[in-house]
Amino acid sequence: MKNRLTAFLIILCSVVSAQDMNKRSSAKSSASEPSQAVYTCVMHPEIHKSKPGNCPKCGMKLVPEKSKTLLPNNGQLKIKGGESKRGVEDMGKMQMDDTNETIVNIKKATKNLGSLKTLANKFPSRTVRYDLYVADTIVTYGKKKKRAIAVNGQIPMPTLTFTEGDTALIYVHNKLDEETALHWHGLFLPNKMDGVPFLTQMPIKPHTTYIYKFPVVQHGTHWYHSHSKLQEQIGMYGAFIINRRTEWAIPTLPVVISEWTDMKPEEVHRSLKNASDWFAIKKGTTQSYAEAIRTGHFKTKVANEWKRMNAMDVSDVYYESFLINGEKESSHPQFKAGDKVRLRIANGGASDYFWLKYAGGKITVVATDGNDVEPVEVDRLIIAVSETYDVVVTIPENKSYEFLVTPEDRTKSASLWLGKGEQVYAQKMPKLNYFAGMKMMNNMMDGRGNMIKMDGMHMQNQVMDMNTVMYPEITGEENPEGKNSMKGMQMSGVKSQSGMIMAAENKDIVTLNYDMLRAPKQTTLPKGQWKELRFDLTGNMNRYVWTLDNKTVSESDKILIKRGENLRVVLYNNSMMRHPMHLHGHDFRVLNGQGAYAPMKNVLDIMPMERDTIEFAASETGGDWFFHCHILYHMMSGMGRIFSYESTPSNPEISNPKMTQRKLFNDDRAFHPMARIGLETNGSDGEMMLANTRYRFTTEWRIGFDKEMGYESESHLGRYIGKNQWLMPYVGWDFRKRTVEPMDKNIFGQSLSPGNNFFGQNNTKNFRQVFHLGVQYTLPLLVVADAALDHKGNLRFQLMREDIPVSKRLRFQFMVNTDKEYMAGFRYIVTRYFGLSTHYDSDMGYGGGLTLSY
Numbered sequence: 081m082k083n084r085l086t087a088f089l090i091i092l093c094s095v096v097s098a099q100d101m102n103k104r105s106s107a108k109s110s111a112s113e114p115s116q117a118v119y120t121c122v123m124h125p126e127i128h129k130s131k132p133g134n135c136p137k138c139g140m141k142l143v144p145e146k147s148k149t150l151l152p153n154n155g156q157l158k159i160k161g162g163e164s165k166r167g168v169e170d171m172g173k174m175q176m177d178d179t180n181e182t183i184v185n186i187k188k189a190t191k192n193l194g195s196l197k198t199l200a201n202k203f204p205s206r207t208v209r210y211d212l213y214v215a216d217t218i219v220t221y222g223k224k225k226k227r228a229i230a231v232n233g234q235i236p237m238p239t240l241t242f243t244e245g246d247t248a249l250i251y252v253h254n255k256l257d258e259e260t261a262l263h264w265h266g267l268f269l270p271n272k273m274d275g276v277p278f279l280t281q282m283p284i285k286p287h288t289t290y291i292y293k294f295p296v297v298q299h300g301t302h303w304y305h306s307h308s309k310l311q312e313q314i315g316m317y318g319a320f321i322i323n324r325r326t327e328w329a330i331p332t333l334p335v336v337i338s339e340w341t342d343m344k345p346e347e348v349h350r351s352l353k354n355a356s357d358w359f360a361i362k363k364g365t366t367q368s369y370a371e372a373i374r375t376g377h378f379k380t381k382v383a384n385e386w387k388r389m390n391a392m393d394v395s396d397v398y399y400e401s402f403l404i405n406g407e408k409e410s411s412h413p414q415f416k417a418g419d420k421v422r423l424r425i426a427n428g429g430a431s432d433y434f435w436l437k438y439a440g441g442k443i444t445v446v447a448t449d450g451n452d453v454e455p456v457e458v459d460r461l462i463i464a465v466s467e468t469y470d471v472v473v474t475i476p477e478n479k480s481y482e483f484l485v486t487p488e489d490r491t492k493s494a495s496l497w498l499g500k501g502e503q504v505y506a507q508k509m510p511k512l513n514y515f516a517g518m519k520m521m522n523n524m525m526d527g528r529g530n531m532i533k534m535d536g537m538h539m540q541n542q543v544m545d546m547n548t549v550m551y552p553e554i555t556g557e558e559n560p561e562g563k564n565s566m567k568g569m570q571m572s573g574v575k576s577q578s579g580m581i582m583a584a585e586n587k588d589i590v591t592l593n594y595d596m597l598r599a600p601k602q603t604t605l606p607k608g609q610w611k612e613l614r615f616d617l618t619g620n621m622n623r624y625v626w627t628l629d630n631k632t633v634s635e636s637d638k639i640l641i642k643r644g645e646n647l648r649v650v651l652y653n654n655s656m657m658r659h660p661m662h663l664h665g666h667d668f669r670v671l672n673g674q675g676a677y678a679p680m681k682n683v684l685d686i687m688p689m690e691r692d693t694i695e696f697a698a699s700e701t702g703g704d705w706f707f708h709c710h711i712l713y714h715m716m717s718g719m720g721r722i723f724s725y726e727s728t729p730s731n732p733e734i735s736n737p738k739m740t741q742r743k744l745f746n747d748d749r750a751f752h753p754m755a756r757i758g759l760e761t762n763g764s765d766g767e768m769m770l771a772n773t774r775y776r777f778t779t780e781w782r783i784g785f786d787k788e789m790g791y792e793s794e795s796h797l798g799r800y801i802g803k804n805q806w807l808m809p810y811v812g813w814d815f816r817k818r819t820v821e822p823m824d825k826n827i828f829g830q831s832l833s834p835g836n837n838f839f840g841q842n843n844t845k846n847f848r849q850v851f852h853l854g855v856q857y858t859l860p861l862l863v864v865a866d867a868a869l870d871h872k873g874n875l876r877f878q879l880m881r882e883d884i885p886v887s888k889r890l891r892f893q894f895m896v897n898t899d900k901e902y903m904a905g906f907r908y909i910v911t912r913y914f915g916l917s918t919h920y921d922s923d924m925g926y927g928g929g930l931t932l933s934y
């Protein structure tokens with residue numbers, strides 16, 4: 081027995097060390113660069129060429145390697161510390177070019193925009209009162225009638241309009257049977273008016289009225305939404321517009337973009353937490369083995385699972401429809417040829433980014449997050465969750481022009497029609513090539529679940545849109561790699577050697593990025609003490625845990641700040657998703673190439689692998705201000721921090737701070753239930769699970785239809801360790817009983833008598849009533865290794881893998897252990913809750929039937 085145990089341990093160790101060796105050798109090879117190399121590939125940094133050209137691996141155009149000369153950094157504050165110094169160097173030449181280009185562009189855009197007439201508001205400042213009645217409603221935005229929440233009977237909530245200098249007086253009448261609270265997104269206001277339940281106020285109880293009152297001290301396009309539970313997903317978002325005393329005299333439309341799902345948002349959240357790939361099935365993005373083989377990406381798929389990644393997407397949730405001001409199509413026929421229209425756009429969606437395109441020509445961006453920027457002309461821009469952009473578009477002729485809104489995953493779209501007459505369509509955005517994305521992700525991710533840092537690349541401020549690089553567009557038929565790998569594949573733009581077209585190289589289409597945003601006035605912060613903070617944005621896709629520095633809100637302390645000091649926050653996105661990070665109650669400067677004219681925002685979209693720096697002045701009088709990812713389901717998973725002013729007098733709204741904090745923390749501490757129950761001809765097997773950020777309780781059972789098959793039940797309570805959560809020690813118990821005739825044989829002719837286990841111990845698989853200690857570890861290819869020792873000294877080692885995506889809806893699973901038990905089966909997913917299944921089990925034999933999933 082000892083020998084076998086040693087052998088097994090040696091094998092396990094060698095698997096683990098082999099992985100480390102891989103990692104080390106690859107690190108070594110990338111470190112030894114040839115000295116004369118000057119060009120490299122963004123996706124394949126191991127490529128070094130002396131001449132410009134295309135990457136031999138992916139065909140992407142090579143870019144100059146990290147420039148050696150450090151150019152003046154344009155008035156930008158230097159960041160202390162080793163790592164960030166490299167960041168500044170990286171900005172070097174590239175950034176200067178960007179700036180010059182941007183200034184030329186701004187001059188052109190300003191000229192094209194022409195002088196706009198203005199209109200002054202003659203009324204003195206006043207108190208503007210709104211009464212908001214929050215009530216349940218039924219909508220059919222999707223396929224079925226579903227519950228939503230309407231305010232004053234409408235979705236989105238009514239547009240609230242003020243003039244700078246007014247006082248807002250907002251009565252919220254909660255007609256719901258549940259609590260609510262409203263957050264005024266992007267506004268500078270007293271902390272107790274900020275609308276975060278259990279942080280700045282108590283939630284508004286059902287059937288009560290709450291009054292928000294605050295001075296309106298700024299202008300611009302903002303919005304407001306529920307900050308309570310998941311209400312934002314089902315209708316509680318609306319525009320909040322503050323006019324200047326003197327405003328452009330051109331027609332202005334508030335444009336609130338949102339998504340609709342027929343699933344309850346709580347179910348969406350639970351589904352994400354349970355790694356169900358139902359949304360991928362609905363989107364057609366399962367990225368199964370069958371599809372991988374058919375399209376010539378088998379190796380890519382294997383490499384992806386080897387790195388322990390599941391199929392990925394640019395967005396998490398499948399939505400039934402997308403809405404502009406509450407409609408799939410919204411028409412504004414009142415505009416005539418030559419009219420300039422200002423769109424005040426807010427992304428009120430819960431989890432989707434949107435591409436914005438216009439059929440009538442260029443889009444002139446004039447403000448973001450309520451702050452003016454120098455006008456800049458683009459062909460398209462992406463609006464992050466919770467961002468706002470003000471854009472001006474022109475109606476060229478007396479026709480109806482489409483302003484097209486496409487979610488980043490391009491599943492559907494919504495349209496705003498401007499003008500009257502013949503419809504002029506904007507070009508639809510083509511589907512994404514997920515396997516190309518997977519291939520690139522394989523290159524960007526090391527074996528330990530970290531993003532590989534790309535030296536010399538300008539991974540900042542959306543300049544290199546990783547998502548358009550990672551998920552190139554498919555504009556033709558996708559051919560198997562065997563014939564002509566890249567033929568027909570297009571990445572929207574200039575053609576490269578291999579016939580592949582890269583978005584990043586496209587000079588014809590101008591896509592907005594943060595480097596192009598320039599404030600009209602200097603935005604340098606007042607003199608004060610500086611404090612620097614650094615956060616890594618971290619996440620675990622497989623378990624849908626989202627964190628900063630691998631800690632949720634409830635696992636971290638408030639960050640104390642002092643009034644009068646300046647904060648510099650350096651964010652590095654070490655996750656595979658982009659995150660719109662939002663700061664309550666303050667605007668921050670986004671350090672880009674614009675030096676003293678860095679733009680002011682309150683939402684920063686940060687893409688995978690980017691390192692972005694923001695700065696803000698702690699200018700409020702006190703209070704707790706939330707800083708969080710605005711993807712609703714990421715926020716609810718705990719991706720955020722609380723900035724808390726030191727020595728703030730206690731908030732009169734919060735009478736019991738301890739209890740309130742516990743309630744706030746409950747959001748990311750919540751346990752999510754899940755179950756899978758198989759009912760097959762040989763019996764029932766199944767599993768129930770309760771899991772949160774770190775803990776998991778599972779109970780599994782197998783009950784045969786006769787006493788030969790018997791029953792067995794195992795339960796585990798485990799805690800996940802580390803950022804990737806590959807390791808989980810657990811405690812549990814195992815009860816089982818089965819009566820077997822020693823002479824009986826299974827279909828392979830093997831005796832059913834248990835004999836000894838693999839370690840030479842008495843095999844107790846047919847009768848066992850024990851407590852056990854164990855550890856699970858996720859191996860490459862997502863195989864879970866499980867070693868357990870029970871209180872009678874018996875050992876068991878097991879390998880299993882669930883949910884191997886054979887085809888779009890077919891999943892394969894297997895298990896084998898040292899008690900000589902084994903199992904293999906298929907499940908065909910029919911609906912979210914129902915599947916057909918069949919499996920063979922060494923104890924229960926062959927069975928077929930159905931599987932219910934919850």
Ligand SMILES: [Cu+2]
Pocket residue numbers: 626658659660709710711714715719
């Ligand atoms: Cu996020």
